[in-house]
Amino acid sequence: MNKDQYSVDLNCDMGESFGNYQIGNDEAIFPYITSANIACGFHAGDAAVMKKTVKLALKYNVEIGAHPGLPDLQGFGRREMAISTEEAYDLVIYQIGALMGFVKSEGGVLHHVKPHGALYNMAAVNAGIAEAVAEAVYKIDPTLVLYGLSGTELIKAGSKIGLRVANEVFADRTYQDDGNLTSRKLHNALICDVGQAVAQSLRMVRKGLVTSVNGLDIAIKADTICLHGDTEHAATFAAKIHTAFKEKNIGLQAP
Numbered sequence: 001m002n003k004d005q006y007s008v009d010l011n012c013d014m015g016e017s018f019g020n021y022q023i024g025n026d027e028a029i030f031p032y033i034t035s036a037n038i039a040c041g042f043h044a045g046d047a048a049v050m051k052k053t054v055k056l057a058l059k060y061n062v063e064i065g066a067h068p069g070l071p072d073l074q075g076f077g078r079r080e081m082a083i084s085t086e087e088a089y090d091l092v093i094y095q096i097g098a099l100m101g102f103v104k105s106e107g108g109v110l111h112h113v114k115p116h117g118a119l120y121n122m123a124a125v126n127a128g129i130a131e132a133v134a135e136a137v138y139k140i141d142p143t144l145v146l147y148g149l150s151g152t153e154l155i156k157a158g159s160k161i162g163l164r165v166a167n168e169v170f171a172d173r174t175y176q177d178d179g180n181l182t183s184r185k186l187h188n189a190l191i192c193d194v195g196q197a198v199a200q201s202l203r204m205v206r207k208g209l210v211t212s213v214n215g216l217d218i219a220i221k222a223d224t225i226c227l228h229g230d231t232e233h234a235a236t237f238a239a240k241i242h243t244a245f246k247e248k249n250i251g252l253q254a255p
Contacts, residue, residue: 007251008205009166009224010241011035011147012234013067013116015053016044016076028235030056032242035063035224035254037114037147040095043069043077047102054102063254064103065147068095069116077117078184085132088119092136100140111254112166113137114147115154124152124180131157138163145255150221151179166255167221169210171201171241172228177212179220188213197237198244201225205250223255 014026015038030036036057039045045053057064068091069077083091096113103110115123115133123130130153137146138161148154150167158165172191174182182189191197204210204222212218227238245252 006205006249007253008222008245009034009254010227010238010245010252011037011065011114011168011224011254012227012238013037013039014057015039015049015067017049018044018046019048025235026053027056029227029238030060030062032235032238033062033227034252035065035111037065037067037112037116038099039067039069039116040099042071042091042095043073043075043116050099050102051106054099054106054108058106058108063111064099064108065112065114065145066096066099066110067114067116068092068119070119072118077119080118080122083129085128088123088129088132089136092133093140096137096140110141110144112145112147114168120149120154121181123154123157124149127153127157130154131161134158134161134163147224149179149181150223164255166223168224168226169201169204169220169222170226171197172226172237175210175212175218177214177216177218179218182213192233194233194237194240198240201241202244202248202250205245206248 010033012033014036038053070081100110123133134157145164146158147166147168155165209217210220
């Protein structure tokens with residue numbers, strides 16, 4: 001494969017605000033991304049924010065995804081909870097349904113589903129939770145794309161049930177030696193330097209490798225790259241990565 005043949009999706013977690021309380025600057029990011037994961041009300045977001053964010057995605061021709069999380073507003077969905085596989089299935093169904101209502105009412109089509117935070121991390125390593133999430137997505141619409149951490153249980157579960165899957169990597173997170181993300185409880189979980197984020201993104205796409213916090217090269221598949229929209233530098237990161245990809249002849253398109 002030559003450099004002209006590389007293509008990747010650039011996604012961002014969006015709509016993680018409440019009413020008039022704005023977290024991040026979603027509209028500043030939309031021009032640079034190809035898909036958006038919109039919070040569905042459990043970890044963040046509400047009816048007004050969902051509607052507004054869906055409208056922004058349609059305005060900028062960005063693919064729309066549901067971003068279901070655990071029912072944990074205070075912890076922003078990042079605290080693990082002891083839920084059963086049935087509960088995982090139910091909460092994913094509920095949240096996808098909520099966002100689909102806004103997408104349909106605005107004349108759009110839901111493109112994908114990406115779990116959020118602790119639910120995402122649980123589905124990466126717990127086969128039962130992963131299968132419950134994948135089944136929920138499949139039962140609602142088997143044409144939806146399931147986004148999950150590259151090479152994990154969620155990707156396996158989605159492929160097994162017959163969904164299209166997108167192996168996700170992260171521009172602004174560090175990795176452990178086993179290929180999982182560094183816990184946000186640790187000081188080195190986030191990448192705050194834009195140059196480092198761009199370099200990591202390019203290497204994941206072009207080489208299929210990412211360097212762990214301990215210096216180990218890990219094989220990784222990058223169908224889609226995530227940026228977090230709730231950080232203060234999100235718009236800058238999105239613009240810089242978008243520009244770097246264009247300069248390296250890497251196409252940007254949703255899976």
